[in-house]
Amino acid sequence: KAGVTQTPRYLIKTRGQQVTLSCSPISGHRSVSWYQQTPGQGLQFLFEYFSETQRNKGNFPGRFSGRQFSNSRSEMNVSTLELGDSALYLCASSSGGWTDTQYFGPGTRLTVL
């Protein structure tokens, strides 16, 4: 089985712009979760989508949003970028049960100038 894929792998944006990141889960997985990884805050949960519905949400401002398509692929969008949004954004997929293992993608490295 192919693993979780994320595109693009690297992005450079300027403050005020918006960005869309994409995640393709492992085939058959219906849950996609997004995490932000920074040196200062570590790994923080953004949100989770399951069968096209947001099932969980972390403590991030409304500038961070996401969606999931019928084929389980997911996108996350960050509007009005700030310098502090520079981070590695990780996507993870699973079957969706709370005991299921989450499999992580390689991440998208976002740099905001």
Next chain:
Amino acid sequence: AQSVSQHNHHVILSEAASLELGCNYSYGGTVNLFWYVQYPGQHLQLLLKYFSGDPLVKGIKGFEAEFIKSKFSFNLRKPSVQWSDTAEYFCAVNAPGTASKLTFGTGTRLQVTL
């Protein structure tokens, strides 16, 4: 809400030394516990997980962890580390009702010297 503490931020060991990385969580109910590893330049990979049964869990690459409910701990161990174990290690927890949401500790950077 659950939280996870990893006490060791940076650990330096010589090859063949034994490893124990601490992880404590705060949550009053049933939890699943995970250890993930992030090798340099690679993505997060699952080392092992506990959700029920034998509290001593064995994972890949010779790692094991013991769940001690009374201490809210899930420490990671390896009897003899190798240079290739150099990586960052993350402890994580999730709970019923939060589905796939993982709460991570801040991570422990392990450096193994030859």
